Amino acid sequence: xxxxxxxxxxVSGAIYALFALGFTLIFGVQKLxxxxxGAIFMAGxxxxxxxxxxxxxxxxxxxxxxxxxxxxxxIVDFVAFRQLRKAGHAEFAAIVTSIxxxxxxxxxxxxxxxxxxxxxxxxxxxxxFYNILGLRTSLLQLTILGLVLVLVLALAYYINRTSxxxxxxxxxxxxxxxxxxxxxxxxxxxxTFFIAGALAGLAGVxxxxxxxxIHFMMGEPFLLQAFVVVVIGGLGSLQGAVIAAILIGIIQSxxxxxxxxxxxxxxxxxxxxxxxxxxxNGLFGRAGNYAGGSRR
Amino acid sequence: xxxxxxxxACKYFGGLKAVDGINMTVPxxxxxxxxxxxxxxxSTVVNMISGVYSLTHGExxxxxxxxxxxxxxxxxxxxxxxxxxxxxxxPEESVLDNVVIxxxxxxxxxxxxxxxxxxxxxAETRRLREQAWExxxxxxxxxxxxxxxxxxPYGHQRRVEMARSIAASPRIVMLDEPVAGMNEVESxxxxxxxxxxxxxxxxxxxxEHNVAFVSRLCSHVYVLDSGRMIAEGAPETVTRDPxxxxxxxxxxxxxx
Amino acid sequence: MMSFYYxxxxxxxxxxxxxGLGYSQQLALRAGVFSIATAGFSALGAYATAILVTRHGVxxxxxxxxxxxxGIAASYILSVPLARLRGAFQAIATLAFVQxxxxxxxxxxxxxxxxxxxxxxxxxxxxxxxxxxxxxxxxVIWSINRTSVGRVFSALRQDDSVAASLGIxxxxxxxxxxxxSGVIGAVFGSLRSLYVFNIEPIDFGFHAMVASxxxxxLGGRNTLLGPIAGALIMAVLPxxxxxxxxxxxxxxxxxxxxxxxxxxxxxxxxxxxxxxxxMRRRNxxxxxxxxxxxxxxxxxxxx
Numbered sequence: 093x094x095x096x097x098x099x100x101x102x103v104s105g106a107i108y109a110l111f112a113l114g115f116t117l118i119f120g121v122q123k124l125x126x127x128x129x130g131a132i133f134m135a136g137x138x139x140x141x142x143x144x145x146x147x148x149x150x151x152x153x154x155x156x157x158x159x160x161x162x163x164x165x166x167i168v169d170f171v172a173f174r175q176l177r178k179a180g181h182a183e184f185a186a187i188v189t190s191i192x193x194x195x196x197x198x199x200x201x202x203x204x205x206x207x208x209x210x211x212x213x214x215x216x217x218x219x220x221f222y223n224i225l226g227l228r229t230s231l232l233q234l235t236i237l238g239l240v241l242v243l244v245l246a247l248a249y250y251i252n253r254t255s256x257x258x259x260x261x262x263x264x265x266x267x268x269x270x271x272x273x274x275x276x277x278x279x280x281x282x283x284t285f286f287i288a289g290a291l292a293g294l295a296g297v298x299x300x301x302x303x304x305x306i307h308f309m310m311g312e313p314f315l316l317q318a319f320v321v322v323v324i325g326g327l328g329s330l331q332g333a334v335i336a337a338i339l340i341g342i343i344q345s346x347x348x349x350x351x352x353x354x355x356x357x358x359x360x361x362x363x364x365x366x367x368x369x370x371x372x373n374g375l376f377g378r379a380g381n382y383a384g385g386s387r388r
Numbered sequence: 389x390x391x392x393x394x395x396x397a398c399k400y401f402g403g404l405k406a407v408d409g410i411n412m413t414v415p416x417x418x419x420x421x422x423x424x425x426x427x428x429x430x431s432t433v434v435n436m437i438s439g440v441y442s443l444t445h446g447e448x449x450x451x452x453x454x455x456x457x458x459x460x461x462x463x464x465x466x467x468x469x470x471x472x473x474x475x476x477x478x479p480e481e482s483v484l485d486n487v488v489i490x491x492x493x494x495x496x497x498x499x500x501x502x503x504x505x506x507x508x509x510x511a512e513t514r515r516l517r518e519q520a521w522e523x524x525x526x527x528x529x530x531x532x533x534x535x536x537x538x539x540x541p542y543g544h545q546r547r548v549e550m551a552r553s554i555a556a557s558p559r560i561v562m563l564d565e566p567v568a569g570m571n572e573v574e575s576x577x578x579x580x581x582x583x584x585x586x587x588x589x590x591x592x593x594x595x596e597h598n599v600a601f602v603s604r605l606c607s608h609v610y611v612l613d614s615g616r617m618i619a620e621g622a623p624e625t626v627t628r629d630p631x632x633x634x635x636x637x638x639x640x641x642x643x644x
Numbered sequence: 645m646m647s648f649y650y651x652x653x654x655x656x657x658x659x660x661x662x663x664g665l666g667y668s669q670q671l672a673l674r675a676g677v678f679s680i681a682t683a684g685f686s687a688l689g690a691y692a693t694a695i696l697v698t699r700h701g702v703x704x705x706x707x708x709x710x711x712x713x714x715g716i717a718a719s720y721i722l723s724v725p726l727a728r729l730r731g732a733f734q735a736i737a738t739l740a741f742v743q744x745x746x747x748x749x750x751x752x753x754x755x756x757x758x759x760x761x762x763x764x765x766x767x768x769x770x771x772x773x774x775x776x777x778x779x780x781x782x783x784v785i786w787s788i789n790r791t792s793v794g795r796v797f798s799a800l801r802q803d804d805s806v807a808a809s810l811g812i813x814x815x816x817x818x819x820x821x822x823x824x825s826g827v828i829g830a831v832f833g834s835l836r837s838l839y840v841f842n843i844e845p846i847d848f849g850f851h852a853m854v855a856s857x858x859x860x861x862l863g864g865r866n867t868l869l870g871p872i873a874g875a876l877i878m879a880v881l882p883x884x885x886x887x888x889x890x891x892x893x894x895x896x897x898x899x900x901x902x903x904x905x906x907x908x909x910x911x912x913x914x915x916x917x918x919x920x921x922x923m924r925r926r927n928x929x930x931x932x933x934x935x936x937x938x939x940x941x942x943x944x945x946x947x
Contacts (some may be wrong), residue, residue: 119732123732124732125732125735125736171901172901175905176904183678183731183732184673185908187732187735187857188857188861188900188901189900189901189904191854191857191897192896192897192898192899192900192901192904193897193901194897195854195894195896195897195900196893196894196897198893199891199892199894199897200894202893203890203891312850316740316743319736319739319740320740323733323736327732327733352751354747354748354750354751355747355751357743357744357747358744358747358748358751361743361747362744364736364737364740365725365740365741365744368725368728368729368733368736368737368740369725369728372728372729388441388442438809439808440805459808460805460808460809461807461808461809461810461811461812461813461814464808464811464812465811469810470809472809476803476805476806477806478798478799478802478806479802480798480802481798481799481802485795485798488795489795489798489799489807490810492795492796492811492812493810493811495792497791499792499793499820502787502788502791502792502794503784503787503788503793503824504784504787505783505786505787505791509787509792512791512792513790513791513792534924534927552810556810556811
């Protein structure tokens with residue numbers, strides 16, 4: 093029972109990781125909170141659902157959702173963040189504009205779905221169960237774990253081993269200086285937003301599939317969850333986000349199983365609070381999040 | 389007579405020894421100079437005294453009170469004021485309000501009377517605005533009182549910042565490159581103000597790399613180079629010290 | 645006048661509640677505290693009042709006072725960890741606070757009525773009382789603006805290291821701003837519960853948070869007029885855009901983006917600033933009449 097819950101928690105944690113990675117990537121490169129990330133996640137589930145209903149094969153729907161949400165995310169950057177970067181009063185304003193985008197996307201989804209809860213047609217993904225060492229697991233769970241592992245490794249490679257990672261670091265530390273080095277900041281932003289959006293959209297499809305429930309407000313709890321994940325992992329830290337996401341997934345599934353789901357939410361957010369109190373930079377963050385008044 | 393003393397003060401950033409074991413005294417009623425080439429660690433010293441940086445070793449004393457570990461606001465409340473090398477005004481406030489906020493330490497009415505808008509609090513605000521207005525006059529910038537501080541030219545912003553720093557009549561004020569960007573005439577005006585402040589009993593620490601300006605004003609000069617105090621004494625002896633000359637020429641050669 | 649009032653009475657009452665919560669949100673922001681906790685405080689105030697009045701028969705005035713104390717206590721406790729954080733982290737922490745409040749309201753069902761909430765709250769509030777509450781709030785904030793606390797809040801927002809270097813105990817003042825935000829939020833939450841018959845956790849969730857933030861963004865973060873202007877727009881807009889009712893999210897979202905991008909100070913603040921500039925220009929031209937042209941140019945150049 094305990095091990096079973098830990099397994100289930102790991103699977104949901106893996107999906108949270110996809111979501112939180114994009115969120116933390118955007119924060120890492122431009123220090124802004126993107127509150128529209130939850131709506132992009134929701135859009136992924138919606139696109140995959142409607143593609144599947146149209147009779148497209150699931151793998152194609154998944155791919156389509158991933159690419160489309162990547163594009164949507166780039167558009168979000170263009171609409172909500174680009175002007176603010178120019179004006180340079182971004183931190184507060186970004187929260188507001190991204191809430192604006194969030195409202196718009198949710199409204200569109202609400203109209204499209206007529207406020208109904210949608211679910212993928214039966215058999216969209218083969219329903220198969222396995223017993224491994226007494227643990228019950230499904231083909232879907234195994235696929236999710238495998239997929240997330242591959243994606244996280246690919247992202248880690250992309251960030252740490254290619255020139256893109258260096259460009260991201262250059263732009264995030266100083267946009268003007270990086271321009272002198274021939275790095276195009278807008279291109280870096282476009283790429284980060286594309287990757288972030290694509291990961292969120294993919295997470296949306298996987299969540300829609302796992303819980304078999306898709307609705308226009310589904311992004312909200314995941315966005316809030318992502319806050320917890322990225323704060324505990326350290327805002328801007330990719331490996332921190334992955335570890336924290338899986339940790340949260342496990343804690344959540346254990347608290348829901350043994351306590352109650354409301355208490356689980358309270359515990360997770362209380363955890364966020366405790367982390368902020370004792371590790372203001374998260375468990376893996378390095379950024380100087382020092383508060384004024386005390387000596388450095 | 390009160391004085392600010394730092395004893396054996398060190399500040400290391402990782403392996404870099406930004407300030408390495410310096411001793412210094414800033415007596416009240418005098419103008420003390422701290423000079424040195426760019427990057428010598430002068431501003432680091434100001435930040436160590438004012439509570440921005442912690443000291444790796446050493447102590448800071450104001451008279452017989454140890455202030456080594458006090459926070460920025462506590463140091464200020466002890467009566468040590470400062471200006472910033474890269475001028476920091478409140479950009480959205482008017483010039484006058486930028487000076488009014490400088491009186492904070494001297495305010496007598498409390499938070500409650502402010503929240504309730506009691507006559508005492510309102511009267512105090514009126515009084516402080518008048519005092520700030522006079523102070524602007526002293527620095528020759530009354531005509532800009534209503535403008536946003538951020539919109540002033542550089543030299544005038546320095547004056548606003550200095551007016552703010554001395555508003556609460558501190559015991560010691562540390563002025564970080566107060567005449568940078570000013571011409572001869574303007575510098576002379578400032579020099580006059582500094583002398584009258586010293587005469588009124590305030591202790592001034594001038595941080596400069598303009599040796600001539602410091603020599604003219606200061607009774608005692610410290611010379612910092614690469615975090616070490618290489619000379620101190622009367623301006624005329626210090627400026628003839630070969631180590632100082634070398635530091636300056638060497639420093640300039642580096643910078644060029 | 646009276647017929648206008650009778651026709652629009654609920655709208656006016658909700659406008660007043662929105663103004664009150666807007667001031668709670670604004671106070672934190674103007675002191676540079678990146679809080680979005682207003683919804684959480686109003687939840688605490690509303691539930692404290694509702695529970696005391698419906699279950700324990702506490703007289704309404706006492707219930708409101710206790711709600712205020714709950715707001716003060718919660719915001720004071722919360723201000724301690726908040727003082728160690730900055731910017732985006734404060735926003736996340738306060739958001740988490742709101743989530744914890746709602747999760748607990750859902751969990752302690754015996755005490756709070758769970759998801760159904762509390763009903764049968766006596767409706768003792770009316771336009772007059774709400775107006776009085778808003779006026780008292782305005783008086784306090786007006787006082788702040790004209791005295792020392794207001795100066796300190798402005799300094800904190802613009803550069804808190806400068807504030808510290810002037811001897812201002814910045815953590816205490818951050819806490820003060822947050823506690824003021826908390827008590828105003830709790831009181832207006834309490835008044836709301838005494839107006840709407842029943843309250844449930846969902847009234848205080850993400851949407852409530854967005855609503856009070858919107859009021860301040862549209863109206864302005866610094867002036868007294870800000871939340872009034874913001875709440876007015878939010879009250880009138882849905883009426884004007886009735887055909888767009890189904891697309892309210894799109895309209896609200898677009899307005900948020902446009903206002904913050906092109907009018908970052910908000911409508912109310914911009915109006916006040918424009919008026920101040922006009923006054924200043926008039927003063928200068930009357931004081932130095934000979935060359936009105938030159939003075940005009942001077943003012944324009946420096947704004």
